[in-house]
Amino acid sequence: MELKALFLNCTLKKSPEESNTEGLINLVRAHFDELGVESEVIRPVDYDIPFGVVSEMGEGDQWPEILDKIKAADILIMAMSIWFGVRSSVAQLVIERLDGTYAETNEAGQYPMYNKVGGVVVTGNEDGAHACSETTLFNLTHLGFAIPPNADTYWVGDAGPGPSFLEAMGQDHPYTQKTSTWMAHNVVHLARILKENPIPPEGNTVKGWEHIPHPG
Amino acid sequence: MELKALFLNCTLKKSPEESNTEGLINLVRAHFDELGVESEVIRPVDYDIPFGVVSEMGEGDQWPEILDKIKAADILIMAMSIWFGVRSSVAQLVIERLDGTYAETNEAGQYPMYNKVGGVVVTGNEDGAHACSETTLFNLTHLGFAIPPNADTYWVGDAGPGPSFLEAMGQDHPYTQKTSTWMAHNVVHLARILKENPIPPEGNTVKGWEHIPHPG
Amino acid sequence: MELKALFLNCTLKKSPEESNTEGLINLVRAHFDELGVESEVIRPVDYDIPFGVVSEMGEGDQWPEILDKIKAADILIMAMSIWFGVRSSVAQLVIERLDGTYAETNEAGQYPMYNKVGGVVVTGNEDGAHACSETTLFNLTHLGFAIPPNADTYWVGDAGPGPSFLEAMGQDHPYTQKTSTWMAHNVVHLARILKENPIPPEGNTVKGWEHIPHPG
Amino acid sequence: MELKALFLNCTLKKSPEESNTEGLINLVRAHFDELGVESEVIRPVDYDIPFGVVSEMGEGDQWPEILDKIKAADILIMAMSIWFGVRSSVAQLVIERLDGTYAETNEAGQYPMYNKVGGVVVTGNEDGAHACSETTLFNLTHLGFAIPPNADTYWVGDAGPGPSFLEAMGQDHPYTQKTSTWMAHNVVHLARILKENPIPPEGNTVKGWEHIPHPG
Numbered sequence: 001m002e003l004k005a006l007f008l009n010c011t012l013k014k015s016p017e018e019s020n021t022e023g024l025i026n027l028v029r030a031h032f033d034e035l036g037v038e039s040e041v042i043r044p045v046d047y048d049i050p051f052g053v054v055s056e057m058g059e060g061d062q063w064p065e066i067l068d069k070i071k072a073a074d075i076l077i078m079a080m081s082i083w084f085g086v087r088s089s090v091a092q093l094v095i096e097r098l099d100g101t102y103a104e105t106n107e108a109g110q111y112p113m114y115n116k117v118g119g120v121v122v123t124g125n126e127d128g129a130h131a132c133s134e135t136t137l138f139n140l141t142h143l144g145f146a147i148p149p150n151a152d153t154y155w156v157g158d159a160g161p162g163p164s165f166l167e168a169m170g171q172d173h174p175y176t177q178k179t180s181t182w183m184a185h186n187v188v189h190l191a192r193i194l195k196e197n198p199i200p201p202e203g204n205t206v207k208g209w210e211h212i213p214h215p216g
Numbered sequence: 217m218e219l220k221a222l223f224l225n226c227t228l229k230k231s232p233e234e235s236n237t238e239g240l241i242n243l244v245r246a247h248f249d250e251l252g253v254e255s256e257v258i259r260p261v262d263y264d265i266p267f268g269v270v271s272e273m274g275e276g277d278q279w280p281e282i283l284d285k286i287k288a289a290d291i292l293i294m295a296m297s298i299w300f301g302v303r304s305s306v307a308q309l310v311i312e313r314l315d316g317t318y319a320e321t322n323e324a325g326q327y328p329m330y331n332k333v334g335g336v337v338v339t340g341n342e343d344g345a346h347a348c349s350e351t352t353l354f355n356l357t358h359l360g361f362a363i364p365p366n367a368d369t370y371w372v373g374d375a376g377p378g379p380s381f382l383e384a385m386g387q388d389h390p391y392t393q394k395t396s397t398w399m400a401h402n403v404v405h406l407a408r409i410l411k412e413n414p415i416p417p418e419g420n421t422v423k424g425w426e427h428i429p430h431p432g
Numbered sequence: 433m434e435l436k437a438l439f440l441n442c443t444l445k446k447s448p449e450e451s452n453t454e455g456l457i458n459l460v461r462a463h464f465d466e467l468g469v470e471s472e473v474i475r476p477v478d479y480d481i482p483f484g485v486v487s488e489m490g491e492g493d494q495w496p497e498i499l500d501k502i503k504a505a506d507i508l509i510m511a512m513s514i515w516f517g518v519r520s521s522v523a524q525l526v527i528e529r530l531d532g533t534y535a536e537t538n539e540a541g542q543y544p545m546y547n548k549v550g551g552v553v554v555t556g557n558e559d560g561a562h563a564c565s566e567t568t569l570f571n572l573t574h575l576g577f578a579i580p581p582n583a584d585t586y587w588v589g590d591a592g593p594g595p596s597f598l599e600a601m602g603q604d605h606p607y608t609q610k611t612s613t614w615m616a617h618n619v620v621h622l623a624r625i626l627k628e629n630p631i632p633p634e635g636n637t638v639k640g641w642e643h644i645p646h647p648g
Numbered sequence: 649m650e651l652k653a654l655f656l657n658c659t660l661k662k663s664p665e666e667s668n669t670e671g672l673i674n675l676v677r678a679h680f681d682e683l684g685v686e687s688e689v690i691r692p693v694d695y696d697i698p699f700g701v702v703s704e705m706g707e708g709d710q711w712p713e714i715l716d717k718i719k720a721a722d723i724l725i726m727a728m729s730i731w732f733g734v735r736s737s738v739a740q741l742v743i744e745r746l747d748g749t750y751a752e753t754n755e756a757g758q759y760p761m762y763n764k765v766g767g768v769v770v771t772g773n774e775d776g777a778h779a780c781s782e783t784t785l786f787n788l789t790h791l792g793f794a795i796p797p798n799a800d801t802y803w804v805g806d807a808g809p810g811p812s813f814l815e816a817m818g819q820d821h822p823y824t825q826k827t828s829t830w831m832a833h834n835v836v837h838l839a840r841i842l843k844e845n846p847i848p849p850e851g852n853t854v855k856g857w858e859h860i861p862h863p864g
Contacts, residue, residue, distance in 0.1 A: 012483040012528070031419070051444040051477060051521055083528045084571045085778030089483055092521035096444070099515070114365055125645075127777045127804055130733030134354035137363075138346070139516045141353065146406065147363040149330055150420065152354075156775055158806045160823025161645035175808025178425045185419025190362065197409045203247070203401025204366060209394045213557075213593035228699040228744065267660040267693060267737055299747070300787045301562030305699060305740035312660070312731045341861075343588055345559045346517030355732045372559055374590045376607025377861035391592025429773075429809035463851070546797055562786070569789065570782035570800075578838065579785075579795040581762055582852065610857045617851025622794065625845045635679070635833025636798060641826045 003191050005032055005039040005075035007121070008066070010091035012081065014045055020123045020165035021079045024155055024180065027171050028077065028121060031184030037075070042066065044090050051093060055100030063097050070098075074191045075117050076145065078136050082124030082156070087132040095139050102143075102214035108198075109205035113144030115198045117191040119183050122154035123165040129154035142215060146194060148186035153179035219407050221248050221255040221291035223337070224282070226307035228297065230261055236339045236381035237295050240371055240396065243387050244293065244337060247400030253291070258282065260306050267309060271316030279313050286314075290407045291333050292361065294352050298340030298372070303348040311355050318359075318430035324414075325421035329360030331414045333407040335399050338370035339381040345370035358431060362410060364402035369395035435623050437464055437471040437507035439553070440498070442523035444513065446477055452555045452597035453511045456587055456612065459603050460509065460553060463616030469507070474498065476522050483525060487532030495529050502530075506623045507549050508577065510568050514556030514588070519564040527571050534575075534646035540630075541637035545576030547630045549623040551615050554586035555597040561586035574647060578626060580618035585611035651839050653680055653687040653723035655769070656714070658739035660729065662693055668771045668813035669727045672803055672828065675819050676725065676769060679832030685723070690714065692738050699741060703748030711745050718746075722839045723765050724793065726784050730772030730804070735780040743787050750791075750862035756846070757853035761792030763846045765839040767831050770802035771813040777802035794842060796834035801827035 007029070011019040025041055032039045047062040055067055070076055080091040104112045118140035122129045133152040141147060155170035157163060170176055223245070227235040241257055248255045263278040272280055286292055296307035320328045334356035338345040349368040357363060371386035373379060386392055439461070443451040457473055464471045479494040487499055502508055512523035536544045550572035554561045565584040573579060587602035589595060602608055655677070659667040673689055680687045695710040704712055718724055728739035752760045766788035770777045781800040789795060803818035805811060818824055 012485065045483060053444065053515065083485065083524070083531070084567075084574070085782065086518070086524070086567055089521045089524035089528055092515070092518070092524050096515045096521055111365070127775050127802075128779075129775045129807065130354070131776075131779050134350045134733065135516075135518055137357065138350035138353055138368075141363055141365055141367050142516070144365045146365055147353075147357055148415065149327070149357055149360045149362055151357050154775075154807055156807050159777065159802055159804050159818075159821060160827070161647050162823075170807075173807060174425075174428050175810075178428055179808070182420045186415065189415045189418070189420075193409060193413045193415070197413055199364065199402065199405045199409070202405070204398045204405075209390075212390050212394055215593050228701065261699060269660065269731065299701065299740070299744045300783075300790070301566065302734070302740070302783055305737045305744055308731070308734070308737035308740050312737055315731070343559050343561045343586075344563075345591065347560075347563050350517065351732075351734055358732070370559075370591055372591050375561065375587050375602075375605060376611070378607075386591075389591060391594075395592070431809050543797070566782045566786035569795075570778070570785055573785065573795055573797055573799050576797045578797055579789055580847065581759070581789055581792045581794055583789050584786075606857075606860050610860055614852045618847065621847045621850070621852075625841060625847070629841045629845055631796065631834065631837045631841070634837070636830045636837075641822075644822050644826055 001192055001195060003037045003074045003188060004072060005037050005077060006069050006073035007039065007041040007077045007079050008094055009041055009043045010078065010080040010088050010094055011043060012045060012088055012090060015043055018166060021081050021121065023165045024121050024123050024153065024170060025079050027180045028153060028184045031181060035188050037188055044094050049093060049097065053096050053099040071112065074195065075187050077119045077121055079121035080132055082122060082128035082132055085128040085131055087136060091136065098143055105206050108201035109207050110201055111144035115194045116145050117187045117194065118145035118147055119187040120152040124156045125162050125164045126157050126160055129156050146190060148190035150179065150182040150186055153183045217408055217411060219253045219290045219404060220288060221253050221293060222285050222289035223255065223257040223293045223295050224310055225257055225259045226294065226296040226304050226310055227259060228261065228304055228306060231259055234382060237297050237337065239381045240337050240339050240369065240386060241295050243396045244369060244400045247397060251404050253404055260310055265309060265313065269312050269315040287328065290411065291403050293335045293337055295337035296348055298338060298344035298348055301344040301347055303352060307352065314359055321422050324417035325423050326417055327360035331410045332361050333403045333410065334361035334363055335403040336368040340372045341378050341380045342373050342376055345372050362406060364406035366395065366398040366402055369399045433624055433627060435469045435506045435620060436504060437469050437509060438501050438505035439471065439473040439509045439511050440526055441473055441475045442510065442512040442520050442526055443475060444477065444520055444522060447475055450598060453513050453553065455597045456553050456555050456585065456602060457511050459612045460585060460616045463613060467620050469620055476526055481525060481529065485528050485531040503544065506627065507619045509551045509553055511553035512564055514554060514560035514564055517560040517563055519568060523568065530575055537638050540633035541639050542633055543576035547626045548577050549619045549626065550577035550579055551619040552584040556588045557594050557596045558589050558592055561588050578622060580622035582611065582614040582618055585615045649840055649843060651685045651722045651836060652720060653685050653725060654717050654721035655687065655689040655725045655727050656742055657689055657691045658726065658728040658736050658742055659691060660693065660736055660738060663691055666814060669729050669769065671813045672769050672771050672801065672818060673727050675828045676801060676832045679829060683836050685836055692742050697741060697745065701744050701747040719760065722843065723835045725767045725769055727769035728780055730770060730776035730780055733776040733779055735784060739784065746791055753854050756849035757855050758849055759792035763842045764793050765835045765842065766793035766795055766799065767835040768800040772804045773810050773812045774805050774808055777804050794838060796838035798827065798830040798834055801831045
């Protein structure tokens with residue numbers, strides 16, 4: 001069974017600058033390679049994406065290109081840096097634009113993200129990884145993603161500012177190695193399980209609930 | 217296939233006082249009944265549970281009774297009230313005691329909560345449901361639970377203090393009806409899928425990672 | 433004593449569209465008028481502000497114009513909409529750019545935001561106001577702002593999507609009226625107290641701690 | 649001018665076990681000693697405090713003893729350990745019991761915590777300090793406390809479980825030294841300023857707003 005994974009690297013940095021978050025993405029991606037999962041990494045900051053909460057915002061809006069990639073993927077990994085203890089503005093912008101998907105359904109009548117699996121990658125020079133992961137994984141469940149156990153991996157340094165992932169050689173950190181291994185395997189396991197056994201469209205389709213506005 | 221669901225009603229109120237959270241639990245539970253899922257509701261506050269982070273704390277500690285029920289369940293619904301914008305102290309205490317499960321594995325060598333499914337029920341007279349849900353669902357994924365799409369349901373009133381679920385007839389609120397329906401169905405769907413297709417013990421077992429202390 | 437207040441309306445909407453957050457800002461602003469405090473409202477989304485964490489990002493970066501206004505103000509009110517349970521991407525972007533102020537000091541050698549007072553205004557159609565306020569007020573304290581009691585005001589509707597502030601006539605909501613009154617008065621009270629009694633530069637100046645990188 | 653500070657060490661550990669949080673409290677306390685501020689440390693877990701949201705819960709409830717100490721203090725430092733990325737259940741229980749103070753006023757008609765100053769001390773073996781601080785400082789503002797700049801200090805290790813404050817010699821960590829110094833000085837500075845210049849009872853008294861239930 002072929003699976004596709006998409007990483008959205010929500011760094012603030014425009015390529016080709018080095019991204020710490022990309023460093024940790026690479027650790028996860030190596031597992032996807034071993035597991036035969038095709039993956040792609042894109043940086044939203046390289047696209048022109050206006051602030052908003054619908055899927056199409058007119059001329060010049062490049063979000064639809066990213067949304068097409070998300071729709072084509074079985075696994076979405078939201079990758080981000082921590083700023084001021086929470087997820088980056090770019091990660092928040094991406095989640096806001098995903099609000100537009102509530103206006104659509106899949107063929108079964110569910111939200112279009114149903115039967116996709118979500119995971120999170122976080123790097124920061126310190127504290128805030130739990131906050132980034134919990135908000136993002138929860139938002140993904142609202143959008144329709146399923147979340148396996150141990151669906152996040154992160155690297156942070158100890159209290160206060162300091163070296164970031166690349167400089168600190170975060171890829172050698174035992175906990176980060178463990179969690180990136182477990183996360184990579186679990187999103188693949190669950191994506192395979194759901195591809196063969198999709199969530200039945202019973203008790204979770206939009207039909208009958210159209211009188212309730214889309215959440216945001 | 218028979219499934220069992222356990223609700224932990226983490227209200228601060230000792231029975232037999234009426235609990236708003238129990239009101240919303242009942243809405244979810246009615247769906248479990250229709251779906252042929254056996255369910256039980258317990259209030260941790262009715263047990264003698266010392267603060268701590270291991271599974272057994274000696275004489276008088278009644279947590280092991282609750283832990284046995286969790287282990288016997290396929291679905292765990294953490295139900296809680298909001299206080300000061302976040303989950304109740306009783307909900308936090310329960311999560312802390314679950315830390316003890318990291319010291320065990322299931323037969324496959326995974327954390328013992330693997331292949332169980334988690335969901336969340338929240339009530340409050342106002343604001344804070346996202347915070348309660350996101351923290352709790354995320355903690356459950358760390359412990360080994362899988363989370364389906366739309367895995368939480370809540371009722372809150374508008375800004376500021378005011379009537380709570382029972383007085384406000386929260387059971388008639390359209391969004392709460394939708395989310396309790398979707399949540400109930402999705403935790404059951406995913407629990408059935410995982411019961412027949414457990415997460416393979418590949419890349420997610422404790423063996424080989426024992427040098428890393430348990431998370432907390 | 434003359435005081436100046438600046439509101440940053442971190443709505444996603446470009447003017448001249450109506451902003452719900454501006455509706456609640458107006459409630460607070462009316463109190464500032466009564467109290468003789470000069471105020472200005474600007475929308476960061478109307479400026480060209482690149483993602484980043486320094487104060488000057490080169491040609492076309494309009495953040496320095498906003499930063500000058502912040503520096504000239506005694507009171508900064510961060511106003512924002514809730515999206516997916518947390519503060520808007522525009523609010524997060526503003527906080528990230530304020531990171532650049534850690535590289536400067538005031539005349540006393542403290543962070544340049546010392547002796548300014550912060551407050552928060554939040555609107556959303558539902559749940560998430562506590563999360564927005566707590567993250568933002570905390571970030572402001574790190575940057576150097578002081579926070580008086582009851583420093584936030586918000587309006588949200590009950591559970592799930594629904595009408596927003598303007599449509600719901602949020603300005604008539606008793607709790608929102610109370611909190612906007614208290615917040616407006618308290619930021620002014622504390623700003624006056626600190627203008628006459630600045631926080632002494634003892635035990636809180638950068639000198640001697642330059643070996644520690646700036647926080648982020 | 650004499651000031652009193654009270655630390656509530658919301659560790660889960662019953663004395664006389666060593667508490668990591670107490671280790672960091674001692675760092676802050678040393679500054680209070682230098683500054684001539686009398687301080688006391690108590691552990692709520694050593695008292696019999698039922699779960700609840702009012703100030704008096706009847707026979708055997710020892711919360712009123714702690715509340716008396718809070719009322720007698722000019723500075724309240726909430727100290728806590730991180731569990732599962734957020735503040736300990738004991739810290740949450742303390743905040744919940746403080747809900748009861750909304751039912752009272754000071755002589756000026758404000759909430760009884762007005763003109764007191766709050767600060768936060770956090771330790772954990774890893775990630776979560778921002779979450780603990782932001783929730784707690786925000787809750788304190790709602791209750792009536794004022795918050796100076798840089799009002800929190802914490803020590804956490806890098807990603808994942810590992811040694812805690814005492815074992816890791818957290819007291820030697822530069823960022824923790826800086827933030828404990830700044831925090832200690834700033835809560836004292838602001839407490840002194842407010843003792844001589846209390847927040848005027850204008851636009852922030854309960855009178856006239858009694859129709860709005862107490863927040864929670």
